[in-house]
Amino acid sequence: xFSKFEFRAFISNIFKNATITNVIIVGVTTLIVSGxxxxxxxxxxxxxxxxELLDTFYIAILVPSFxxxxxxxSFNSVFIPNYVSELKTGKSIGAFQSTSFLMTILVSLxxxxxxxxxxxxxxxxxxxxxxxxxxDLIKVQFYYVAPCILFWGFSSLINGILTIDxxxxxxxxxxxxxxxxxxxxxxxxxxxxxxxxxxxxxxxGSFLSFLFILTVAIKRNIIHxxxxxxxxxxxxxxxxxxxxxxxxxxxSGINPLVDQYFSAQLxxxxxxxxxxxxxxxxxxxxxxxxxxxxxxxxxxxxxxIDNRQETFKKLTKILKYLIIVSSIVVVIGIxxxxxxxxxxxxxxxxxxxxxxxxxxxxxxxxxxxxxxxxGLVMVKFLTSINKNNxxxxxxxxxxxxxxxxxxxxxKSMGVYGLALATSLVSIINSIILYVYISKLNKExx
Numbered sequence: 549x550f551s552k553f554e555f556r557a558f559i560s561n562i563f564k565n566a567t568i569t570n571v572i573i574v575g576v577t578t579l580i581v582s583g584x585x586x587x588x589x590x591x592x593x594x595x596x597x598x599x600e601l602l603d604t605f606y607i608a609i610l611v612p613s614f615x616x617x618x619x620x621x622s623f624n625s626v627f628i629p630n631y632v633s634e635l636k637t638g639k640s641i642g643a644f645q646s647t648s649f650l651m652t653i654l655v656s657l658x659x660x661x662x663x664x665x666x667x668x669x670x671x672x673x674x675x676x677x678x679x680x681x682x683x684d685l686i687k688v689q690f691y692y693v694a695p696c697i698l699f700w701g702f703s704s705l706i707n708g709i710l711t712i713d714x715x716x717x718x719x720x721x722x723x724x725x726x727x728x729x730x731x732x733x734x735x736x737x738x739x740x741x742x743x744x745x746x747x748x749x750x751x752x753g754s755f756l757s758f759l760f761i762l763t764v765a766i767k768r769n770i771i772h773x774x775x776x777x778x779x780x781x782x783x784x785x786x787x788x789x790x791x792x793x794x795x796x797x798x799x800s801g802i803n804p805l806v807d808q809y810f811s812a813q814l815x816x817x818x819x820x821x822x823x824x825x826x827x828x829x830x831x832x833x834x835x836x837x838x839x840x841x842x843x844x845x846x847x848x849x850x851x852x853i854d855n856r857q858e859t860f861k862k863l864t865k866i867l868k869y870l871i872i873v874s875s876i877v878v879v880i881g882i883x884x885x886x887x888x889x890x891x892x893x894x895x896x897x898x899x900x901x902x903x904x905x906x907x908x909x910x911x912x913x914x915x916x917x918x919x920x921x922x923g924l925v926m927v928k929f930l931t932s933i934n935k936n937n938x939x940x941x942x943x944x945x946x947x948x949x950x951x952x953x954x955x956x957x958x959k960s961m962g963v964y965g966l967a968l969a970t971s972l973v974s975i976i977n978s979i980i981l982y983v984y985i986s987k988l989n990k991e992x993x
Contacts, residue, residue: 554822555988581724582834586892588727589827591734592746593893593894596820603819604682605746608689610804611667615659616700618800622793624704625653629932630710630786635889637782642774647783648705650776656701663694679775686849692747693980696754703758706765713770722761726753787938796939803950803973807966810954821902825909825967828888829917832877836921863929867982874918881914905963912967919971919978926981949973 596602627648634644667690671683703722710719730749738745765771777783807822881888886907894903930939950973957965 557941567878573853575649581721581727582831582993584724585727586827586831588731589824590892593824593898594896595734596897599820599897601743602746603822604685604820605689606823608686608747609669611663611670611690611691612693612697612700613665614804615697616704618794622796623648623655624708624788625928625931626786626789626793626934626936628708628712629934630782630789631708633753633785634782634850635712642772642957643777644708644780644783646773647776647778647780649702651771652701653698656698659693660697663690663697689744689747692744694750699754699758703754703761706761706771709770709917710761710768712763713768715764715768718764719761722764725749725756725760725962729753729756734881769980785934789934792936792940793931796936796943800946802992803947803970806947806950807970810958810966818888821905821909821963822966824889824893824902826904826913828881828910829913832874832881832917833920833924857989859929860985863925863985866925870922870925871918872977874921878914878917881917882911885911886912908964909967912964914971915968916971916974919975923974923981925976926985929985930981938984939981942977942984945980946977948971949976967988 592602631641631644631648634641667687671686675683675686707719707722726749729752730746733741733745733749733752741748886903889907889910890900890903893906894900927939930936950969953969953972954966957969959965961968
């Protein structure tokens with residue numbers, strides 16, 4: 549047993565470690581933000597239940613979220629390690645920032661235009677067999693959500709610069725504005741906004757998030773815009789890594805579309821049920837993932853440049869602790885699944901029969917937590933050392949597995965099979981990444 553003095557010394561040493569301190573800061577901040585986001589989901593559930601409007605909103609936001617996560621998220625991921633390399637050269641980073649912001653604008657506008665032009669084709673291809681009213685509901689909400697792509701892109705890039713500058717508190721707080729905005733719209737303006745209430749709240753929230761994170765960056769004096777320089781060595785490396793990262797993220801980002809496609813073949817409410825079922829697993833993943841991912845990508849990027857072999861060892865240690873802690877969380881979550889759903893969602897439009905369905909879906913999704921979190925950390929590590937090519941192969945395997953498992957399990961388990969397939973794919977992906985990293989480690993010994 550620890551004596552009181554030894555315990556205090558242990559705690560003191562923990563908080564002297566800047567990386568652990570940053571992880572705790574981001575974790576606590578994300579817990580607060582995610583808690584508010586979860587309260588938003590309770591308000592939404594209380595208002596809409598498993599309704600057609602909620603189904604159509606999730607479809608409307610799917611493509612903008614896909615574009616943001618795949619294209620803008622990929623750019624931000626390869627931006628961080630190469631921005632760190634540029635800083636270590638001692639050169640002015642204004643040109644690097646300007647080039648990155650310019651690329652964000654161009655990519656955001658390009659895909660915003662594509663999203664508007666191909667909305668009808670997308671709906672007719674992936675969501676056949678619904679009424680015209682169903683499609684109109686999707687489109688009217690989509691037109692409000694689509695501009696969020698630009699705000700998400702800028703916010704993501706500025707967030708990356710802030711984390712490199714070791715600013716984690718405010719960069720983690722900026723996402724709080726969207727759930728607040730949605731809650732305000734639902735409570736005070738639901739009648740006035742009607743069917744666009746969720747989409748409008750999302751748009752206002754994303755704009756406020758962008759203004760907040762920009763204000764923080766300006767006050768910290770970390771925005772330095774000079775003439776773009778496309779000939780910079782690190783910019784060239786960034787562009788070389790970008791196709792692989794984009795391909796990997798694109799293939800991974802298709803998985804939710806595949807799940808939505810299969811769930812759309814089931815009864816009305818299946819899409820909403822899947823989204824409710826993943827809320828609590830996503831809540832845990834978002835806290836752990838944000839705390840680790842936001843801190844570890846710049847951490848790995850800085851350390852791998854100086855001592856890659858030692859960084860391998862630190863990664864292995866992190867993974868061991870994550871597996872132990874997250875496995876305990878999974879066991880507790882599965883055992884308490886039904887009571888949690890009942891307490892959080894079962895009221896008004898959300899019935900006891902909805903609780904039964906959603907709690908079983910949630911149990912299937914909970915299984916992925918250890919593999920998802922460890923996989924996320926391994927992806928951050930591979931990105932930090934510019935090993936993005938392998939992730940393309942891993943993503944192809946994941947996509948094919950997801951399609952096959954969805955097709956097989958939906959026949960025997962219905963909507964529950966879709967959730968189980970997601971967890972199985974996550975577990976296999978984590979194993980593949982670990983085997984590859986172990987191989988890389990041997991090469992550096």
